[in-house]
Amino acid sequence: MKVLNNKEMRELDRIAIEVYSIPGIILMENAGIAVAQQAMKVLNNKPSKKVVILCGVGNNGGDGFVAARHLRNKGIPLDVFILGEPARIKGDARTNYDILLKLGVSITYIEEEKDVTAFEKALVNDSIIIDGIFGTGLHREVEGIIKEVIITTNNSGKEVIAIDIPSGVNGNDGKINGVAIQAAKTITFQLPKLGNILYPGRAYCGELMIKDIGIPQEAINSVQTKIQLITEDDITGILPQRRPDTHKGTYGKAFIIAGSPGMTGAAILASKAALRCGGGIVKVAVPQAQMDILENKSIEAISVSLEDLQGNKKEFIERLQTEDTVAIGPGCGQSDAFFDTLGTVINNTTVPIVIDADGLNVLAKNLNILKNSKAPCIITPHPGEMARLTGLSIEVINKERIKVTKDFSEKWGVITLLKGAATVIADPEGNVYINTTGNPGMATAGSGDVLTGMITGFLAQGISPIKATIIAAYLHGKAGDRGSVKLGQYSLMAGDIIKEIPCLIKEVLAEPLKKSNNT
Ligand SMILES: NC(=O)C1=CN([C@@H]2O[C@H](COP(=O)(O)OP(=O)(O)OC[C@H]3O[C@@H](n4cnc5c(N)ncnc54)[C@H](OP(=O)(O)O)[C@@H]3O)[C@@H](O)[C@H]2O)[C@@H](O)CC1
Ligand SMILES: Nc1ncnc2c1ncn2[C@@H]1O[C@H](COP(=O)(O)OP(=O)(O)O)[C@@H](O)[C@H]1O
Numbered sequence: 001m002k003v004l005n006n007k008e009m010r011e012l013d014r015i016a017i018e019v020y021s022i023p024g025i026i027l028m029e030n031a032g033i034a035v036a037q038q039a040m041k042v043l044n045n046k047p048s049k050k051v052v053i054l055c056g057v058g059n060n061g062g063d064g065f066v067a068a069r070h071l072r073n074k075g076i077p078l079d080v081f082i083l084g085e086p087a088r089i090k091g092d093a094r095t096n097y098d099i100l101l102k103l104g105v106s107i108t109y110i111e112e113e114k115d116v117t118a119f120e121k122a123l124v125n126d127s128i129i130i131d132g133i134f135g136t137g138l139h140r141e142v143e144g145i146i147k148e149v150i151i152t153t154n155n156s157g158k159e160v161i162a163i164d165i166p167s168g169v170n171g172n173d174g175k176i177n178g179v180a181i182q183a184a185k186t187i188t189f190q191l192p193k194l195g196n197i198l199y200p201g202r203a204y205c206g207e208l209m210i211k212d213i214g215i216p217q218e219a220i221n222s223v224q225t226k227i228q229l230i231t232e233d234d235i236t237g238i239l240p241q242r243r244p245d246t247h248k249g250t251y252g253k254a255f256i257i258a259g260s261p262g263m264t265g266a267a268i269l270a271s272k273a274a275l276r277c278g279g280g281i282v283k284v285a286v287p288q289a290q291m292d293i294l295e296n297k298s299i300e301a302i303s304v305s306l307e308d309l310q311g312n313k314k315e316f317i318e319r320l321q322t323e324d325t326v327a328i329g330p331g332c333g334q335s336d337a338f339f340d341t342l343g344t345v346i347n348n349t350t351v352p353i354v355i356d357a358d359g360l361n362v363l364a365k366n367l368n369i370l371k372n373s374k375a376p377c378i379i380t381p382h383p384g385e386m387a388r389l390t391g392l393s394i395e396v397i398n399k400e401r402i403k404v405t406k407d408f409s410e411k412w413g414v415i416t417l418l419k420g421a422a423t424v425i426a427d428p429e430g431n432v433y434i435n436t437t438g439n440p441g442m443a444t445a446g447s448g449d450v451l452t453g454m455i456t457g458f459l460a461q462g463i464s465p466i467k468a469t470i471i472a473a474y475l476h477g478k479a480g481d482r483g484s485v486k487l488g489q490y491s492l493m494a495g496d497i498i499k500e501i502p503c504l505i506k507e508v509l510a511e512p513l514k515k516s517n518n519t
């Protein structure tokens with residue numbers, strides 16, 4: 001699903017209105033109805049009901065006026081507060097404002113301190129607040145009386161439903177323009193905006209709901225953006241059903257170079273995840289001393305001595321050429337010998353390579369070795385590893401996650417998966433995919449090794465590098481979400497993520513069948 005910035009969203013509205021002749025007031029009506037319906041759902045759980053609606057003077061406020069009218073028609077008591085000069089309310093918002101005036105709806109204009117007090121007084125027991133102050137039109141710092149109203153709202157403890165995006169969150173990047181509404185729910189229209197998806201904005205949205213307001217698919221298709229949100233629909237159909245006349249060779253050979261003394265777990269987790277994702281044969285190169293423990297803990301994987309490979313380069317290269325994918329890095333340490341091993345892999349592989357963890361730490365010593373690669377490369381850094389690769393600070397990386405990921409992929413011709421809340425994936429052509437599954441329970445040692453194994457397992461089966469990365473990121477996060485529901489975010493461990501993979505894959509495979517049975 002496309003994710004838009006403010007300008008692209010305005011362009012989408014324009015195309016719907018000008019090219020497809022859908023009157024803007026219809027879109028506003030649909031938007032306002034969606035908000036009113038959600039408010040009714042929330043109010044159903046409350047014994048006494050009242051809605052307080054904050055409206056700015058732009059179209060976000062216009063959606064608020066429509067919601068007010070529909071809630072009033074349902075007999076819900078409401079107070080509408082307007083922030084900004086009413087003379088500036090124009091167009092469709094003006095039409096809806098005028099209707100409220102004719103209906104005699106109680107409207108208070110917040111201009112000075114005493115009006116903020118009136119707003120506070122309106123917040124009686126069980127009232128909820130609808131936030132229609134600013135949407136995609138926010139374009140500077142929020143100050144003065146509006147800032148005060150936002151702070152008062154956040155301090156009130158009332159449940160807030162934000163229209164389109166919480167006021168104060170910048171739709172372009174999720175940054176906060178001084179202060180922002182903390183919503184419990186946000187109803188965004190037609191497509192998510194970047195500010196709904198990227199942190200910190202995403203945290204201000206609460207539960208995000210994306211509502212169709214009647215913009216035709218043709219209009220959506222014509223908006224040019226290279227940024228997509230990964231949704232369940234994108235995942236469905238990537239994994240083929242297994243045909244009966246197949247064997248383990250059909251599902252590919254994965255070669256994982258992982259582990260070192262004290263870090264055998266990385267190799268175990270990665271190999272198990274690759275097998276759980278359906279890889280046919282998984283071989284793991286670990287130091288000789290780690291082979292026993294690997295075989296004990298991951299009995300289905302085949303172990304190979306890393307020293308043997310390092311000692312016989314010819315055999316190592318021959319082996320690389322028989323594999324369907326190679327992953328390198330988890331728990332490998334950062335020795336010179338290992339840097340050499342990475343070079344051998346990059347120089348002699350034509351099948352997809354996944355480079356993670358220490359693979360990235362040693363790659364940072366000389367990124368130019370990537371230029372020798374004849375294989376598609378996927379790198380999976382967390383922000384610390386990305387800092388080592390780029391020389392940028394972690395702070396800059398986290399502020400500019402999309403730009404940093406996209407720039408790196410374009411410069412080095414690799415697929416980059418930048419880990420963390422809202423994982424960003426970019427390919428060398430400039431396409432960007434954002435994953436929002438996952439939770440802070442996954443910030444636990446080894447969870448990245450599981451992701452590497454998952455990508456590798458899918459690659460072994462011949463799934464394209466970008467699709468394998470996307471589906472692995474989505475399912476890894478979802479497995480972490482399921483695991484966290486069962487065990488809690490505090491207690492989730494990397495191995496628990498692997499336990500959730502089988503059911504998720506079953507569900508993903510069942511989805512296309514369900515769809516075809518319904519048609
Ligand atoms: N177009 C459509 O068809 C549809 C659009 N829809 C809805 O419209 C929303 C976008 O509407 P919009 O473009 O009117 O902008 P909006 O967010 O209401 O704000 C603009 C106002 O805020 C003001 N302002 C901005 N920043 C400020 C600040 N920091 N501090 C103070 N003031 C500030 C700015 O004033 P200015 O800065 O220009 O003086 C202007 O008055 C979108 O999110 C969706 O909800 C839906 O109905 C579906 C159909
Ligand atoms: N707050 C979070 N929200 C979503 N996912 C997270 C969060 N914290 C961590 N993760 C995910 O957990 C994984 C952690 O990987 P990594 O830092 O490489 O761990 P390790 O090196 O210990 O294996 C990544 O896939 C990351 O996106």
Ligand SMILES: [K+]
Binds near residue numbers: 132133166167
């Ligand atoms: K809003």
